[in-house]
Amino acid sequence: MLKSLTLAAALLMGVSTASLAETPKSGGTLNFVAPYGSSFGTLDIHTSPSTQDEFPAKAIHRSLYQWNSTDSKPELELATEVTASPDNKVFTYKLRENAVFHNGKPFTADDVIYSYERIANPKNAFPGARYFSNLVGIEAFNKGEAEHIAGLKKIDDHTVEISYSDPAEPGFDLMNTNAAIYPTGAGEDPNFITHPIGLGPFEFVENIPGSKVVVKKFDKYYKEGQPYLDKINIVLLGDASARDVAFRNKEIDVSVLGPTQYVAYQADDALKDHILEVAEVYTRHVGFDTTKAPFDKKEVRQAFNHAINADLIIEKLVKNKAYRATGWLPISSAAYDKDAKPYSYDVALAKKMLADAGYPDGIDVAITATQNESWGLTIVEAIIPMLAEAGIRATAKPVEASVLAEVVPAGDFQAYMWSNLSGPSDYAVMKCFYSKTPRSSCAYQQMSDPAFDKLFEEAGAETDPAKKTDLLRQANDIVQEDAPSWFFNYNKAVMAYQPWLHGLQANATELAIQNYEELWIDDTAPDSRK
């Protein structure tokens, strides 16, 4: 824990030194960018797992937990206190008594139960239902035999008890924006979808579909003195080159950067001092189907790892906007093994390993990939000539993102390139390499290693956090050795911001998602922001 703390602190340096020097100032308008597409899907965040929809939702809504970017862990947000049973199955929350919804209604235990039952309700088919799949009494609720979930219990107006059937880490699930707390009955109100009401620091003002969502300061927000800003325009700008122009033209206050822009901004004296970087919990990789030849042989998978000069690609093509991957778990995770060495770049060794595995003439492989520049065809293009040297004749099989997400869980691939979430819960992430996890869930490569399974099962039963982390670290080392993927890199998320903006957080789970209440702008901002 200490290690990740110092890392997060180091990454925060750029901002915190600047923001500590001055005290936050109230007022002003912020033009925040939602960069992942040219529209918002919905204002009913319970229905959506997409990051893009979180941009407005994060301003309007709050969840029981919130990610703490400084300590790299979920912490209580809408509750002041939690007591866990010794077996980590029952959690009792003391809820905040000073929180009110935008319509003036005070926040109570009923709202928590209402919201969670709405999300879990199978008829709704909401993505957050899986957060509650382990609750006591969920089967009866899903079958329609029980009207309520037995594991969600109101003790009094400001106390809620949540009971799980197995040991649980509720913070990682309940911190998600799509597990937000709505006022009781809101989901059934037809006006809610066009005019959402929440507990968040900002009130909804208007939505211009395809263009922007406007929110304004909520005066009765439960944190003293916050939010600082009067208004936020959350604008849609999906095209990276257009975003670049808009940012340089000072029309927007933040911009998420791709590799090429990262270099350009670092080289520009006017821009280079206002770049925020963080090691995000995404692992970019080429996953192999380990159930079929040739990737059923560990030597072949390891040879693939040895055949690519990943450092060179990261330096030249990804422009150092990534951290070299060793195994699966990323740098910011507690169970990351900092002593582990990545696979060496060794073409001769790769050739030898292929020959030893029974492929002296090399292998042919089709890599299914999308057009993404950081984890798609751009990278596949770069590894094709390198693989060719080692006798791996690779071809690119381009697909759209929605097709990738269909063929990979279905096992309809030889190899695929993707960027998958590899945190913040190490245990949940490692489950994807457990041999009993079905491919259709997240065990896409179908790794099967008895030593790993044993460690993973032990970690599941372990209640001591330090020991659990240690077990998961060993499990991660086995994943690296077994090589179900070519481990490419962990994303370094980079956001450029205008010099007048302060209070940004280095959020490792998704840098672009900010706690807006902590942001403020100083006097140097242009008139359009005042």
Next chain:
Amino acid sequence: MLRFTIRRLFQVIPTIIAVAMLIFIIFSVIPGSFASSLMSDGKTASDPEMIARLNEQFGLDKPVYERFGTYLVGLAKLDLGTSFRTREPVTKVINDRIWASLKLAIAAMVLAVVIGVPLGFIAALKPGSLLDSITMIGAVSGLSLPQFWLGLLLMYLFALILGWLPSFGYGGGDFKYLILPAITLGVTPLALLARTTRAGVLEIMNEDFIRTAQSKGMSNSRMIRWHLTRNVMVLVVTTIGLQFGSMMGQAVVIEKLFAWPGIGSLLVDSVSIRDIPVVQGTILVIVLWFLLINTFVDIIYAAIDPRIKQT
């Protein structure tokens, strides 16, 4: 005239039904699904239970012919279905976006007409002159530029280097946000209009009735005013109609580049996340727009030149 109008309007119906059937078939065999698109950013692990529930909720677990029946019954009641993503009626989703598209199309068309027609006219008055050659090569050049490339160049020049105009967005409807996308979209119809006008004027100048008018001693200016304008008008109106009608489709790339909240960018987004009811609805609206504009042009055409009605 009224009978002609009604007859032309009724001719639209079979085409729109055929289009509706065609796009239903196309989008029922498309790979990927809305449920899978939710997992495409790698953030959410695939969840077979949720996929099954979503498919059940959207009726995607039913056989194709049954879905097709539901779709047709809905269409007959002018119900385009419910968006998978927003869970709102498709008509509302489209209504939120279509006004921005109309605004852009009208602005681009006005630009094209105001510049293109006089340009073509001037070029035709002195065929073969340097001015004519420059105008025509310029027009062909305008037809030869990749749209997003032109848009990007304009964006860099006018927004970044000169700082005159905002580079993107809708800005709540401010006029200055409209200028760059409208210019980018207007270049193609502008070039076509200049060419059509020039060709029309040249063609008519050669025709017999003008020579007759000249031999009868009608004054040169009156002749140009009357015969030319009326006949060129038919040609120009046709081009305007065709261009205006297809503009919604042409704007797709430009709307995406400039983050313009029209139905073109809605369509591209909806295709990529497989929000099929919105895709079908948007294409139907674009097609209906094209057909109605063309019908309208035919009616104007008939009003200008009554001989058309007979054919």
Next chain:
Amino acid sequence: MRGFNLNLWLGGFLTVLVIAGALFAPLIASFDPVFDANLMNSELPPDATFWFGTDAQGRDVFSRVLYGAQVSLTVGIVSQIINSVIGLSLGISAAYWGGWWDDLVNGLTNVMLAIPSLIFALAIMAILGPGLPSLLIALGLTNWSWTCRIARSSTLSLKAQNYVQAAQTLGYSDTRIMATQLLPNMVGPILVISTLGIGSAVLAEAALSFLGLGISPPFPSWGNMLTDARELIVIAPWAAVFPGLAIFVTVLGFNLLGDGLRDMLDPHMRTRSE
């Protein structure tokens, strides 16, 4: 306007230039467009070795533009051939046989005209997945309605003439009459419209690439080069300028050639309205 046909000569020159570039790419280009990717050389400005500079992957932009011509011209020409075959066979047969077949073809043409071809192509690409074969099909299936209309109207007017009837009385088969009597009489206008169509297809390839549904890397097409390079415009503008220019010059060449052919074949033919 009479005498020297500037359009024809300038268009012809540009077209020949581009076709020669594509045909002789392996001889002219000093680098392989895919495998000569040396990341140590990424984003170098134009110099004596790399005439058009290098891209983000350290590949020679000049070589890629040349090889890209092969792809872009293949897309333009092959998709136009498909379009012409579909348009001609439907148009001629509809007018020749008439009846329900004519009604059906007319209806289909109206449907095709009403759906913008870019959107239709987008849909087909989404079904087939990105890549060259899909692109040829997508662009080849979506732009034949004008050819069909021209073929149909020419056939109607030719049918009324005596020599078609003469051929029928001689007992020639329908297909033989269509191929030998009707087809040769409409070569001119079809050639014009196909030439213009090649230009549109090259532009459509670029647009589809921008929308994420173009030709699959690593093999270069001008559309995917331009799409990849547009983010480099500040730091390595050459990577985006040259493929953009290549598209422009090619489309301009085909458009001018088409105009020139029209002027040459039939000075009275009306400007096509797209």
